[in-house]
Every structure is written in structure tokens, then in C-alpha cells.
Amino acid sequence: MQYTRRKATAIIGAGLGAPASIGSARAQNYPSQDVRAVCAFAPGSGADVLARSVVERLRPLMNRTIIVENKPGANGNIACEYVARSKPDGHTILLHAASATASNMYLYKKPPFDAVRDFQLAATINRQPYMVVIAANRPWKNLDELTAHLRERGDKASYGIANPMTAVLGETYKKAFDLKAVQVSYRSGPDGLNDLASGNLDFMTLDPVLAMAQAREGRVRILAASTKDRLSVVPNVPTLHEQGAKDVDIVGWWAAHVPAATPRPIVEQLGKWVTQVIEMPEMREFFAKIGGEPFVNSPDASQRLFVREVDVWKDYIRVAQIEPQ
Amino acid sequence: MDAFSNLATGFAAAASFQNLGFALIGCLLGTLIGVLPGIGPIPTIAMLLPITFGLDPLSSLIMLAGIYYGAQYGGSTTSILVNMPGEASSVVTCMDGYQMARKGRAGAALSVAALGSFFAGCVGTIFIAAFGPPLAALAQQFNSPDYFSLMLLGLLMAVVLAHGSVIKAIAMVIVGLLFGLVGTDVNSGAVRYTFGVSELWDGIDFLPMVIGMFGIVEIIRNLEEKEVDRTAISTKFRDLWPSASEFAQSWKPVLRGTAVGSILGILPGGGAVLAAFAAYTVEKKVAKDPSRFGKGAIEGVAGPESANNAAAQTSFIPLLTLGLPSNPIMALMMGAMMIQGIQPGAAVMTSRPDLFWGMVASMWIGNLMLVVINLPMIGIWVKLLSIPYRYLYPAILMFCVIGVYGTNANAVMMILTAVFAVFGYIMVRFGCEPAPMVLGFLLGPLMEENLRRSLVLSRGDPMIFLQRPISLTLLICALGLLLVIVLPNVRKSREIAFQEGG
Structure with a gap:
């Protein structure tokens, strides 16, 4: 029953109710023990680097040992379930893409957790665009020229993706311009780069870390970004939205998740600390390096975004014709 | 020469007191975790990543790289002594290395492995310095169809690996392929054969499989046999060192292994594993008497050990020149670089x-250190074998369990290990060897993925595999290898038929 109440408070956006009064006493000595920060990807992955960079700066603020625990697998479900079922006392935090937590609600028939019901976001961390890239040796200078080429090639055109986020970007782009390019899946972005360079793929949709690194190396060109408005990290890359794909607004954003029943004062306190970390200049610099920018929101605002994100994914999955597993 | 002045810069940077210290720490740690079954370089590097925040970038990378190739050295030690491959690339070393140990030649096997690895490491380092960028460009030429053909060739090699029946080897490769299908299919996103266990969504983990099928099965087999008096194993220096004839048998395999490893190491995905298997296949095929393989042939240790170390070095090439990680450890290194604010490429x-x-220079220094650390330790390792098995096996079993559980603290992994131990024991009883199965398991998913991807790219036209020169060449090699496998058998059966007829 408590879960339904949490959902209600989350949607209303006010942290009133019983948990707050119970927790107020505890919040003063929070954290009272070592903290576990759970990462849903393997050590050394981009996600892990991000999580560790945040944790490194959280440590002096929380004045406690924070252990990064990697719980990779099942597209984040294992980590999400683990944190959702952990003791709601703020000592187990999931540092994960909230957009991914949301998407798993529709990528799977029976997700082992309920994003909105089981989680409270303490703070958002960063946001990043996904990118449409072409091989550097291709002639197209902008998205229009690529679109014209794809239209001409019809279903002979191919494009590469590496995860649900990039799949959704590819499919929404196709839908916006009524294109017929065929999707080719890769285990990871780098796996597809050779096929892109040789011309087997006409374009790829990539995460910004890889896209920007490869653009710097001069092997790909970024033609468009997936967010509605240009982000400060790539001010010169036009968005799909401004180039005519009005419906495309795909943002990858990270947040600190705690179990929904976590006492309100603890959520607030954790949120303050996380926000303090991401406002550090060196973190802005770090986010820019991995293709994103700091994203500051209060627990309530974060949770509102989260509720909306879950909703949006219902459409995305349909557009991208992803079969829930 | 440009390369020489560059290397001089490198040595100046790497040979500072501090960096030599970190190289030593890395190599020692790497050797240690390599020797402990189950605890691989990936969790170790992951655990140490936070420490590297505070270090100078070069020092931290030197230390992490030291762990990586230190583990390559250490991994061969357990393979040889107790038939327990710590990681994919030392599976092959078990086959002849362990047999050598059983014959009392553990010292020789360990020395050859260490010396071969050192030589390969040196060559690998020079390779990176001299040909890094052009080699990376070569690796970039590999497209999906080429990968498929490469994997096909690799699977045929798996058949050559077996020293028993070819039919049984093929069966085991196929069993491995089937195990490889478990998990999420990359092309459709469908989850296959997981029976609702979410731990299986990413496929069966490598570690429970090898620890179960090699390590634990070996313990069971040893317990079946009456305990032999192990105190008699000699640890005199003369017996630890390879004999003159063993040296003579080893140097060519070391050269060939180094060449094979250096080339395959640069390919992303499975490169280092393929390198060890390919080197073993080459040795078995060029040997005058292939029947010695699997029974303690020193070439079967020298070739693959050199190959996996050469591959370990050259797998840095894609990361350093293209910013692309070629295996999970390189992905970790990339993470370490990014934490330091360095964009690899x-x-x-x-x-x-x-x-x-x-970094390049430190690789050579690290290899030198490893040889210096490892050669004197061989006496201690061999001495370990003289411990009565009733004391040794609980210790091994404990490390296995810790290792498997420690990687991601998951009870499902323990159950999998037990299942593979039982399965592996039954297979051994039937005379089916685990090595071809492991190769099938490792390469199968890559082959399937690339096959289907290629066919999507060509809209279903299989000619795509023949139109690309790399793919075509590899397929021709595969066909040649197939003939080499099949023909002797055909001839043999015809001979038998003639004899029966006559």
C-alpha cells in the first residue's frame, strides 16, 4: 500500500505524508554507515566512469566511504531491481540513466520493478544528446543531403544502432521524413564503425561520447543531435527538431535513484549533495568531455520529469517497433 | 629513425623511479591475481580504478597495464599446475602444460611459458612502436562478413585442437555454440533460452563455465585416482629448466606464436583468444608427430603462450591509435584514461x-620485470605440487568459489559452476574434451551476430562473403583447413576398407 501512496506523492510532486515525519530524526545523522553507489554497467564502461566521477566528489561531502558496486546485466534491470528492493534509508543509491530506467518499463513485458512506483529521484545529474553521424569520407554536408540520399536509396539504405536509445533515434528520424533505411544492430557503437567507414552503412546513431571522440579523430561527421534545443556542449550541431523532424526530442539523462520509501529529509539532503557535485566547474568540464552538460533539478522536479519520461517511452517503443521481451 | 627517438622519449618517461615502482606493483599484483583462479584482471583493474584518480596519468596507466600482462603470465601458471585457466586465452595452455606437469616437467613448462611470453612481449612492443598506426588501419578494414569468415576459420581450428575423435570434437563445438546462444540476441533483442533467469540475459558467463569444466572436473578426477606420492617431485634447478632438446623444440613455436599473436591481437573481439587457439593449431599441424599433442608436447605450451602475450600487447593498438577498445580490459583502460581527462586515440x-x-616503453620494462619475478618463483610453484592433494584441493576449490562469486556477487554463478562441473565430468567420461566446446562458446555468438548482420546488409545475398577479398581469403583458408582435417580420416577409413576387402 505504501507504494501506491508513494506514486501519488510523486505525481503530485509534494513530499508530504508519513515518510517525512518518520525520517526527520534520521536525516541529521545521514549517512550513518557506508554508502553503496550502484552502477548498472561493467567497470570501465562509460557509465562506470561517470558514476565514479560523481562518487569521487560525493565522498568528501557525505564524509563516508562510498563503494561503487557494479551490477551489470539485463539492460540495467538487475541493478534497478537490486536498488528498488534495498533498504530505503539512502545508503543504497542507483546512479543510472533515468531515461534507461524509464525505457525498461516498455522494453520488457514483465520488468522486475516499477520505475515510478519503486524509485524516488534525489537529483538529476547530466543530460546528453544522441547523434546522427556519417563516415568522414561521405559527401553529405548536412542532414538534408543525407535525407535526400536516403530517400533516393529507399530500402537499399542501411543504418547502424547499438542500443534502444539509438534505435529510437534512428526510427524517429526515419518516421519524420518517411525513410525506408534498414536497421542493423551492433553490440556496441565501436563494433559498427568499420561497417560505417566501408560504406556498408549510410549512417549510424551513436551516443555522444563515441560520436564526439570519433569526430575529433576525423573519422565521422556529426550531422544532427537528438535533443529539441541545442545543448551547450555542442552549440554548433543542429538538432533534428530544427531541421524539420518536429517530433524528435530524445535526451539521455542521469539521476540519483533511491527506493521510493526513503524518508523525505534524506532524499532532500542527498539531492543537495549531488547537485553540489554536478555544479562544480570540473564536473561541467567532465560532462562536456563525454558529450553532455550538468542537469540540475530538485527531487520533485526530477521525479516529475521521470514520470513524463516513462510515458514518452510508450510512444517511442511503438514508433521504433521494438517488441517487448 | 623516428621510432627510435620516440622510444627514447618513452623510456625517459617510463624509467623514472616512480613509474618503475608502479610498473613493479602492477606486475606483482597481476601475477598474483593471475595465479589465483577465478580472480581475473577485470575486477582487479576495476577495483583499482578509483586509486588511479590521484595518480599521475602515466603512472596509473603503467600500473593498470602491468596488471593486465602480469595476469597473462600468472594465468598460465595455474593452467600448467592445476589445469585451471584463469582466463580465455590460457585455456589452450592447459592441454599440454598440465600434461607436462603430470609428467614432472612443470618447471620446464613454466620456464618456457615465461621466456616465450617475454620474447613475444618484446616483439609486441616493437610492433606497436613501429607499425601501430598502419596495423590499426588494417584492423579497420574488417567488416561484418570478414568477421564471420574469421570466426568460421576459428571454429574449424577448434576441431583441430582435439586429440581424440574428430566427430566428438565437432559435437563439442556445436554444444558450445548452443550454449553461446543463451541470452539476448543482438539483432532482434529477443531473450533466448534463459528460462526467466535474468542473470542469463547477457548469456552464460565465461568464468563459471571454465572453472566448472576445467578446474572442478580436474579435482573430481584426481580424487578418483589413488593418491600418488607427490613429495618425490624434484625441485632441483636442473629439473626446473627446460632441457636442451626442449629448448630446441620450443624456439620455433615461440617465433610462430609471436607472429600469429601479434596479428590477431589487433582485431577487436576475441583476438587474443583466437591467437592462442590459432597458435596451437599451427603447431599441431606443422609437427612431425601430432599425436604427442595433448600428452605434454612442449610446443603446445610455447606457441600459445607466446601468442597470447603478443596479442595482449598488440591489443593496445586499436585503443591507442583509434580510441577503440578491442576487449573488456581495453575498455577499462579507456575508462581509466578518460577519468584522467585523456581522450584515447x-x-x-x-x-x-x-x-x-x-606506455609503450613501460610494456617492455614490465615484461622484463615479469620474467625476473617469475623465473625464481617457478621453484616455489613446483614445490606447491608436492603438497598432498587432500590439502591442496580444498584450497583450490575455495579459490574457485571465491573467484566465481567475487566477480559479481551472484549466487546464480555458483549454481552455473556446479552445473558445468557435473556436465564437464560426464563429458570427460564420454571422452569429449572441453576445449573445443569453450572455443565454440566464445566464437559462436560472434559468428552468428556477424552472419546475420552481413545478411541484413546484403539483403539476404550470401555472395557478400565471397565478394570481399578479406572474407574470401579467410574462407579459402577455412576450406583448406577442412580438407586437412577430413582427408586423413577419409584415407584412414579407405585403408581400413581395403584391408577388410583384402
Whole structure:
């Protein structure tokens, strides 16, 4: 029953109710023990680097040992379930893409957790665009020229993706311009780069870390970004939205998740600390390096975004014709 | 020469007192975790990543790289002594290394492995310095169809590996392929054969499989046999060192292994594993008497050990020159670089030459250190074998369990290990060897993925595999290898038929 109440408070956006009064006493000595920060990807992955960079700066603020625990697998479900079922006392935090937590609600028939019901976001961390890239040796200078080429090639055109986020970007782009390019899946972005360079793929949709690194190396060109408005990290890359794909607004954003029943004062306190970390200049610099920018929101605002994100994914999955597993 | 002046820069940076210290720490740690079954370099590097925040970038990379190739050295030690491969690339070393140990030649096997690895490491380092960028460009030429053909060739090699029946080897490769199908299919996103267990969504983990099928099965088999008096194993220096004839048998395999490993190491995905298997296949095929393989042939240790170490070195090439990680450990290194604010890629060479060449130079220094650390330790390792098995096996079993559980603290992994131990024991009883199965398991998913991807790219036209020169060449090699496998058998059966007829 408590879960339904949490959902209600989350949607209303006010942290009133019983948990707050119970927790107020505890919040003063929070954290009272070592903290576990759970990462849903393997050590050394981009996600892990991000999580560790945040944790490194959280440590002096929380004045406690924070252990990064990697719980990779099942597209984040294992980590999400683990944190959702952990003791709601703020000592187990999931540092994960909230957009991914949301998407798993529709990528799977029976997700082992309920994003909105089981989680409270303490703070958002960063946001990043996904990118449409072409091989550097291709002639197209902008998205229009690529679109014209794809239209001409019809279903002979191919494009590469590496995860649900990039799949959704590819499919929404196709839908916006009524294109017929065929999707080719890769285990990871780098796996597809050779096929892109040789011309087997006409374009790829990539995460910004890889896209920007490869653009710097001069092997790909970024033609468009997936967010509605240009982000400060790539001010010169036009968005799909401004180039005519009005419906495309795909943002990858990270947040600190705690179990929904976590006492309100603890959520607030954790949120303050996380926000303090991401406002550090060196973190802005770090986010820019991995293709994103700091994203500051209060627990309530974060949770509102989260509720909306879950909703949006219902459409995305349909557009991208992803079969829930 | 440009390469020489570059290397000089590198040595100047890497040979500082501090960096030598970190190289030593890395190598020692790597050897230690390599020797402990189950605890691989990936969790170790992951655990140490936070420490590297505070270090100078070059020092931290030197230490992490030291762990990586230290583990390659250490991994062969357990393979040889107790038939327990710590990681994919030392599975092959078990086959002849362990047999040598059973014959009392553990010292020789360990020395050859260490010396071969050192030589391969040196060559690998020179390779990176001299041909890094052009080799990376070569690796970039590999498209999906080429990968499929490469994997096909690799699977045929798996058949050659077996020293028993070819039919049983093929059966085991196929069993491995089937195990490889478990998990999420990359092309459709469908989850296959997981029976609702979410731990299986990413496929069966490698570690429970090898620890179960090699390590634990070996313990069961040893317990079946009456305990032999192990105190008699000699640890005199003369017996630890390879004999003159063993040296003579080893140097050519070391050269061939190094060549094979250096080339395959640069390919992303499965490169280092394929390298060890390919080197073993080459040795078995060029040997005058292939029947010695699997019974303690020193070539079967020298070739693969050199190959996996050469591959370990050259797998840095894609990361350093293209910013692309070729295996999970390289992905970790990439993470370490990014934490330090360095974007891996060709730009590192020009923007931070001290870092790039310092790392290259440290690889050579690290290899030298490893040989110095490892050769004197061989006596201790061999001495370990003289411990009565009733004391040794609980210790091994404990490390296995800790290792498997420790990687991601998951009870499902323990159950899998037990299942594979039982399955492996039954297979051994039937005379089916685990090595071809492991190769099938490792390469199968890559082959399937690339096959289907290629066919999507060609809209279903299989000619795509023949139109690309790389793919075509590899397929021709595969066909040749197939003939080499099949013909002797055909001839043999015809001979038998003639004899029966006559």
C-alpha cells in the first residue's frame, strides 16, 4: 500500500505524508554507515566512469566511504531491481540513466520493478544528446543531403544502432521524413564503425561520447543531435527538431535513484549533495568531455520529469517497433 | 629513425623511479591475481580504478597495464599446475602444460611459458612502436562478413585442437555454440533460452563455465585416482629448466606464436583468444608427430603462450591509435584514461607523446620485470605440487568459489559452476574434451551476430562473403583447413576398407 501512496506523492510532486515525519530524526545523522553507489554497467564502461566521477566528489561531502558496486546485466534491470528492493534509508543509491530506467518499463513485458512506483529521484545529474553521424569520407554536408540520399536509396539504405536509445533515434528520424533505411544492430557503437567507414552503412546513431571522440579523430561527421534545443556542449550541431523532424526530442539523462520509501529529509539532503557535485566547474568540464552538460533539478522536479519520461517511452517503443521481451 | 627517438622519449618517461615502482606493483599484483583462479584482471583493474584518480596519468596507466600482462603470465601458471585457466586465452595452455606437469616437467613448462611470453612481449612492443598506426588501419578494414569468415576459420581450428575423435570434437563445438546462444540476441533483442533467469540475459558467463569444466572436473578426477606420492617431485634447478632438446623444440613455436599473436591481437573481439587457439593449431599441424599433442608436447605450451602475450600487447593498438577498445580490459583502460581527462586515440600520440611512448616503453620494462619475478618463483610453484592433494584441493576449490562469486556477487554463478562441473565430468567420461566446446562458446555468438548482420546488409545475398577479398581469403583458408582435417580420416577409413576387402 505504501507504494501506491508513494506514486501519488510523486505525481503530485509534494513530499508530504508519513515518510517525512518518520525520517526527520534520521536525516541529521545521514549517512550513518557506508554508502553503496550502484552502477548498472561493467567497470570501465562509460557509465562506470561517470558514476565514479560523481562518487569521487560525493565522498568528501557525505564524509563516508562510498563503494561503487557494479551490477551489470539485463539492460540495467538487475541493478534497478537490486536498488528498488534495498533498504530505503539512502545508503543504497542507483546512479543510472533515468531515461534507461524509464525505457525498461516498455522494453520488457514483465520488468522486475516499477520505475515510478519503486524509485524516488534525489537529483538529476547530466543530460546528453544522441547523434546522427556519417563516415568522414561521405559527401553529405548536412542532414538534408543525407535525407535526400536516403530517400533516393529507399530500402537499399542501411543504418547502424547499438542500443534502444539509438534505435529510437534512428526510427524517429526515419518516421519524420518517411525513410525506408534498414536497421542493423551492433553490440556496441565501436563494433559498427568499420561497417560505417566501408560504406556498408549510410549512417549510424551513436551516443555522444563515441560520436564526439570519433569526430575529433576525423573519422565521422556529426550531422544532427537528438535533443529539441541545442545543448551547450555542442552549440554548433543542429538538432533534428530544427531541421524539420518536429517530433524528435530524445535526451539521455542521469539521476540519483533511491527506493521510493526513503524518508523525505534524506532524499532532500542527498539531492543537495549531488547537485553540489554536478555544479562544480570540473564536473561541467567532465560532462562536456563525454558529450553532455550538468542537469540540475530538485527531487520533485526530477521525479516529475521521470514520470513524463516513462510515458514518452510508450510512444517511442511503438514508433521504433521494438517488441517487448 | 623516428621510432627510435620516440622510444627514447618513452623510456625517459617510463624509467623514472616512480613509474618503475608502479610498473613493479602492477606486475606483482597481476601475477598474483593471475595465479589465483577465478580472480581475473577485470575486477582487479576495476577495483583499482578509483586509486588511479590521484595518480599521475602515466603512472596509473603503467600500473593498470602491468596488471593486465602480469595476469597473462600468472594465468598460465595455474593452467600448467592445476589445469585451471584463469582466463580465455590460457585455456589452450592447459592441454599440454598440465600434461607436462603430470609428467614432472612443470618447471620446464613454466620456464618456457615465461621466456616465450617475454620474447613475444618484446616483439609486441616493437610492433606497436613501429607499425601501430598502419596495423590499426588494417584492423579497420574488417567488416561484418570478414568477421564471420574469421570466426568460421576459428571454429574449424577448434576441431583441430582435439586429440581424440574428430566427430566428438565437432559435437563439442556445436554444444558450445548452443550454449553461446543463451541470452539476448543482438539483432532482434529477443531473450533466448534463459528460462526467466535474468542473470542469463547477457548469456552464460565465461568464468563459471571454465572453472566448472576445467578446474572442478580436474579435482573430481584426481580424487578418483589413488593418491600418488607427490613429495618425490624434484625441485632441483636442473629439473626446473627446460632441457636442451626442449629448448630446441620450443624456439620455433615461440617465433610462430609471436607472429600469429601479434596479428590477431589487433582485431577487436576475441583476438587474443583466437591467437592462442590459432597458435596451437599451427603447431599441431606443422609437427612431425601430432599425436604427442595433448600428452605434454612442449610446443603446445610455447606457441600459445607466446601468442597470447603478443596479442595482449598488440591489443593496445586499436585503443591507442583509434580510441577503440578491442576487449573488456581495453575498455577499462579507456575508462581509466578518460577519468584522467585523456581522450584515447591518435591525438594522444601528438598531444601527449610522453604518455603514449611512455606506455609503450613501460610494456617492455614490465615484461622484463615479469620474467625476473617469475623465473625464481617457478621453484616455489613446483614445490606447491608436492603438497598432498587432500590439502591442496580444498584450497583450490575455495579459490574457485571465491573467484566465481567475487566477480559479481551472484549466487546464480555458483549454481552455473556446479552445473558445468557435473556436465564437464560426464563429458570427460564420454571422452569429449572441453576445449573445443569453450572455443565454440566464445566464437559462436560472434559468428552468428556477424552472419546475420552481413545478411541484413546484403539483403539476404550470401555472395557478400565471397565478394570481399578479406572474407574470401579467410574462407579459402577455412576450406583448406577442412580438407586437412577430413582427408586423413577419409584415407584412414579407405585403408581400413581395403584391408577388410583384402
